[in-house]
Amino acid sequence: MKDFAYSLMTDKKKGHVYDLLKFMLSIGSFFYGLAIYARGVFYRTGIFKTRKAPLKVISVGNITLGGTGKTPFVVTLCQILENELKKNVCVLIRGYGWDEQAMLKNKLTDIPVLVGEDRARSALKAVKLYGSNTAVLDDGFQHWELGRDLDIVLVDSRNPFGNSCLFPRGILREPKRSLERADIIVLTKAGRDAGAAEKLKNEISKFNKNAGFLETAHVPTHFYNSKTRCTHDVVYIKGKRAVLLSSIGDPAYFEETVKGLGADVVEHIKFPDHHNYGKGDVEYVLRRCSERSFDLVLTTEKDIVKLSRLGLYLGLYTVLVLVIKLEIISGKELLVDRLNRLNIY
Numbered sequence: 406m407k408d409f410a411y412s413l414m415t416d417k418k419k420g421h422v423y424d425l426l427k428f429m430l431s432i433g434s435f436f437y438g439l440a441i442y443a444r445g446v447f448y449r450t451g452i453f454k455t456r457k458a459p460l461k462v463i464s465v466g467n468i469t470l471g472g473t474g475k476t477p478f479v480v481t482l483c484q485i486l487e488n489e490l491k492k493n494v495c496v497l498i499r500g501y502g503w504d505e506q507a508m509l510k511n512k513l514t515d516i517p518v519l520v521g522e523d524r525a526r527s528a529l530k531a532v533k534l535y536g537s538n539t540a541v542l543d544d545g546f547q548h549w550e551l552g553r554d555l556d557i558v559l560v561d562s563r564n565p566f567g568n569s570c571l572f573p574r575g576i577l578r579e580p581k582r583s584l585e586r587a588d589i590i591v592l593t594k595a596g597r598d599a600g601a602a603e604k605l606k607n608e609i610s611k612f613n614k615n616a617g618f619l620e621t622a623h624v625p626t627h628f629y630n631s632k633t634r635c636t637h638d639v640v641y642i643k644g645k646r647a648v649l650l651s652s653i654g655d656p657a658y659f660e661e662t663v664k665g666l667g668a669d670v671v672e673h674i675k676f677p678d679h680h681n682y683g684k685g686d687v688e689y690v691l692r693r694c695s696e697r698s699f700d701l702v703l704t705t706e707k708d709i710v711k712l713s714r715l716g717l718y719l720g721l722y723t724v725l726v727l728v729i730k731l732e733i734i735s736g737k738e739l740l741v742d743r744l745n746r747l748n749i750y
Contacts, residue, residue, distance in 0.1 A: 407677040414575055416568050427574060434574040441571075441579055448549040455552045458528035461539050461747045462497075462553040466546025468583055469567065470576045471654025471678045473559040474593040474623060476505050476707075477731035479543055480512045481621075482557075486539055487516060490744060495531035497524040497551075498543040504679065504707040505543070507714070525551045539747075546586075547578060554747050558587040562595040562620075563658065565605055584612045589743060594658060595620040596734050617743065619736035625662055628725040631709050632718075637725065643667030646699040650690060650719075652676035653705055663703055663727070671699050680711075687717045694722060701725055 412418050413427055447453040465482065467473045479496060486492040496513065498506050500520035509518045517535045519527040524542060528551065531537035542551060546558055560566075567576035584590065590609055595602050606618055628637045647668045651659050656675045664670055674690055676682070694702065702724045704712075709726045712718070733740070 408675075410573070411677070414567070414570075414573060430574040431570070434571040437573070438571050438580065444549070453549065455549055456525040457552045458525055458540065459532055460528060460537055461555075462528065462542055462545075462551060463539065463555045463557065463744070463747075464542040464545030464548070464553040465557050465559070466542075466544050466548075467559045468546065468577055468579045468581070469561065469565075470572065470578060472564070472658070473561045473654070474621070474731060475544060475559055476508055477623065477729060478557075478559060478591060478593070478621065479509065479541055481731045481733065483513055483516055483541055485741065486541070486744065489741070492539040493535065493537050494539045494541060495519060495528075495535060495537040496541045496543055497521075497527045497531070497545075499524070499548075503714070504710050507710045508706055509543070511710070523550075524548065546583075555589070555743060556587050557589045557591060558584060559591045559593050560584075560605070560609070561655070562592040562598075562602055562605060564655075565608075582612045584609055584616070587613060587616050589619060589740065590616045591619045591621055593621050593731075594623055594655075596622040617736065617739040619740055620734050622732050622734050623658070623662070623729045624732050625666060626728050626730045628703075628727055631704075631713070631724040631726055639666050642701065642703065642725070645669065645701055646671050647701045647703045648694055648697060648699050649673040650702055650704040650708060652678060652680035652682070652708055652711075654678045659705060659727070662729075668701075668703070671697050682708075682711050682715060682717055684717065687712075687719065691720055694719070703727060 413430060448455055465475060465479050467475060483494050486494045495517040496509055498520050499522055500506055506518060506520055517531055519531055521527045528540050531540060542553060566581055571577045592602055602620060625639050627639060628641060645668055647670055649660055649670055660670060660673050674693055702719055702722050704724060704726055706726055
């Protein structure tokens, strides 16, 4: 059902019946937009209160549904704050995506990751227990309850705004003009088409002439075996036949990356973003695999976290996990300058 709804939101379904369904979704978008607008007005006029925390808050978010690379950017940002700027950092996360918080805790082993819907309370806890002076607010652009000192918004350079419609007709969580609130815009999955990146910057500048721009790329570094933990260089999969398994926001980019490394993708088994795997899902995957001739199953770090937590394994098949590193390919000096200007003590 989620896949069908997403296909309507992204205009992959054509025909008169689907047009009627899209029209109905457009009605939903109208009322959703009204709710978003009213909420903003209530916070700006003080009817709803924004709380301040006794530390600097850096929000990392987006205006679309999934797939922008938010988690790897949070990791990179925290590493810059801790290692280069010597700040006492914590991460505040709502916790609806167990895979995301587990990844953050695995990659930021010495940085507190506090989970809770009341992120102002989590911030106070971080100050008291860990002496934090800087908080990275994960998925914070729509979180008005906690005041922030810097707003960083991620935009997928390959599919920045979908069909430019609000949810549920499109993938926008807020109108494009909401980018006027951003201090820094990060174009993720960039570097392949400089002309397209400049065009996107010009479009965003219509809403926000003062924001600085970063460009980042998702770089595959290696694979590891989910059972033995043995690592393999990315060239290991070249020429091998692979079944892909994913439940992420941008499965097409995962498949494109694997193909770019030289693998022959015989099938891509996709589940919705943040899908909670069950025993029935694994049985389904095993059944699909039994119908194919292949060498490896390739999956993502988010997926293996969820599968391992539930004790779910794909039988005797070799499962390799792709490890991705986010690299800032332009604009890092701007980012560091804006962070330094926060006067974090």
